[in-house]
Amino acid sequence: MLHTIIRISLFSLVLITGIVSAGGTDPTAEVEIIKFKFVPQEVTIKVGESIRWTNMEKRQYHSVWFEQTGEPEPDYLFPSDTFERTFDKAGTFPYRCGPHPKMTGTVSVE
């Protein structure tokens, strides 16, 4: 009986470890989009690190657009959607929401 329990536990552990590692690396920083704001508005990370934005609104869509890099505007984020971006160069990167130009944020990469 005890043997069986230990075996099952070990099996579960292997299974859980597998699932977690399959998810890849977690982003370094999280930004929530809520009430037409990026929270926190300023994020500082290191070169090679990444940020994940999550739309926490109930109904409103937004986007995370690094317009000044010349990149096209990414797809809109609908409620509970996420957007991830990795930063490979040092610098200060302002961004905004496409549909709402007053919604701005800044990423500092050291």
Ligand SMILES: [Cu+2]
């Ligand atoms: Cu917006």
